[in-house]
Amino acid sequence: MNIGQAAQASGVSAKMIRYYESIGLIPKTVRTEAGYRVYSDHDVHTLRFIRRSRDLGFSVEQIADLVSLWQDRERASKDVKAIALEHVTVLERKIRELQEMASTLTHLARNCHGDTRPHCPILEELANDEAERAHAKPDAKFGVLGKVSAR
Amino acid sequence: MNIGQAAQASGVSAKMIRYYESIGLIPKTVRTEAGYRVYSDHDVHTLRFIRRSRDLGFSVEQIADLVSLWQDRERASKDVKAIALEHVTVLERKIRELQEMASTLTHLARNCHGDTRPHCPILEELANDEAERAHAKPDAKFGVLGKVSAR
DNA sequence: ACTTGACCTTCCCATGATTGGAAGGACTAA
């Protein structure tokens, strides 16, 4: 099976398959004489595992852990559970942050006439120099959502 | 006021102030003879406006719109409201996606013993070749959260 | 046998917001 077929069958784009190989998430494949990558059903199975994990918002780093646990028949289920629950914690934090943003904005918008006149409480609040509102101050590095990013 | 003081006063890092200048979100400042950027209280006020907007998850592009509406005394409040409400829609979609991920994972984890034995429903489900679960399939380009990213 | 079109290869670039760091100049207080 060529990379295009493996992509089709797994739901992971050919681009991403090559990328996953380059970062070592999946091993290097066998190649044909012409240099084409060749995939087995087993490889596709692994790719599907990866895609499902991405759909659940796991980072590539976490997925690497999950894949190796998956392939380890001696693994302890608590190790898997720990990764999952830690991820849930992160997701829930992000959900809370987004909810705060949404509710603040909804509140502001509700007080804005939304007509052709210039008066606008939304802008007034954004410009308000007083009162550091007690709102979402996500972690700096990746932003509120930076790290989650599922496909 | 130098850039460091403006950063302190506005809550926007010096790095980001330079970046915002480079992309045209804020105008180029006056410089001292030595090339140091000089900021006024008014500039700091604008930077605060920007930071508040970022805290609410607006993209730099949206903030550019908001800033120009803010500085336009003739603006129609409906234009501002439209930006805000559109953003709320996006936030709410992301919230829903994250909630689906979290609830799927929570459900799976609840069925996982989390002990030292290898049996693990979480991995089983991730590896499950059947049934495309009806779960979060965010838009491809930026991922579930890609675009939101507040500081 | 030859052409066409679909596929594959590698390599580089862009995204978005943000931080880090290097190399070097400017300023300030002791």
Place this chain on the structure above:
DNA sequence: TTAGTCCTTCCAATCATGGGAAGGTCAAGT
């Protein structure tokens, strides 16, 4: 004068993904 803190610009990295170019390969149809 010197140390230390600030400023400057430029370049790189983050994370996951897609776009596209330049060129090789393959299979099917003429």
